[in-house]
Amino acid sequence: MRLRGRKGIRENIESQKDLVILDPAAYKGKWNEVFGNDNPIYVELGMGKGRFVSEMSRLNPNVNFIGIDMYDELIRKSSDKARAAHTKEDGTLDLSNIRLVLFNIEKITDMFAENEIERIFLNFSDPWPKKKHARRRLTHSNFVNNYMEILNDKGEIHFKTDSRSLFEFSLNSFADMGLRMRNIALDLHVDGIHPDHVLTEYESKFIEQGINIHRLEVVIGKQALQQHLSNLETKEDN
Template sequence: MRLRGRKGIREELERQNDLIVLDPRQLKGKWKEHFGNDRPIHVELGMGKGIFISEMSRRNPEINFIGIDRYDELLRRAADKARSLHEEPRQWNLALALLDISHISEVFAEGEVERVYLNFSDPWPKKRHARRRLTAPGFLEQYSGFLNERGEIHLKTDSRSLFEYSLNSFADTNLRMRNISLDLHGEGVREDLVMTEYEKKFVEQGLPIHRCEVLIGKEALRHHEEQRATEREEAL
């Protein structure tokens, strides 16, 4: 994707330091200090225009959200969306950060994040580009380094090839998966889940959305096993 931002966009972003973080590396290990509380932190990698992360922050004030993208223009658009959804003045539970995701481990300390969202990431369909996929083993290793005991990865994509690759990647790295769906909205739109801009378009076109959740932290795994045990007991 190539985006041409308006003239003076960097200066515009600098003026929005209540919401935008242009050098997130400086906050590694200090994100709770940045937000001014110790609430869980959820991160969207590749937020695009910020529709998903802004709506998530509005619906869930008890959680801190960070949207990350590499383009100035997308940060500007995401900031506009966030301000349109949230009343001001307010204490933000949202930060929009400028970063190439390949450097994500330079931004978060060990155990600093509770959840990672990968929404409609670039599928990089050519085999020689597989390592660039955000579910490639190298990226999964980075996520595991900063996700905490309750850590999870939530993946959504319209790309069947990326989804199949991702499931294999999760399995090859011995990660537990749950709630795997090949057609998330096949029986009706899931109102309990926030949709991205791409997702809304694909659903309107009748295209299937693939989704799964990946359990990283020990506490997340323990809670999942307890739920499964309860469900088995109730089925008897």
């Protein structure tokens, strides 16, 4: 079901071939060709209005970013933010490391090949609070198994939510799958917002309302896990 918006939304996003991709399954296993380089690919699943993916791609030019959502209107709004973020002071536009994709996350393995992605961001996903809807939560094992298939040896999942119930569910889901978690925070911004931290639209609103933000990172890839364990040993030695 599409969000309500002004007329011509579909035509608008169809015209943005330099930024918006409407047939992502055609690029499965070929995303590095889309970007024209072998830089790591980070993906935000359910990007909303696109502030996070737009700013992250601007701040990290050596990483390729893909923002995914299933609503035409959100793709259009995100495209406005992406273009604004990537317009330089001299007026030139550089969208070389960002793409926006209209797609249903439930079919994510139709879009990406094995080991094609390095990082997945899950920012303020729908908590689906009713128990009967647990399988729809993006941290349910059914989804996580798909993420594990497309993540490479450096693969990680970075997860943020304002929902305590979803956070608790996610902790148990990741633990039951035997996955290593790190940097678990029950109140991410308790000591203030780090200057390098990119906020989503929802996050800014929740902070203003005094709502705690919960966050964690899941280490998936073998190389990422080895690096994590090595870092822990170094801390212990110090």
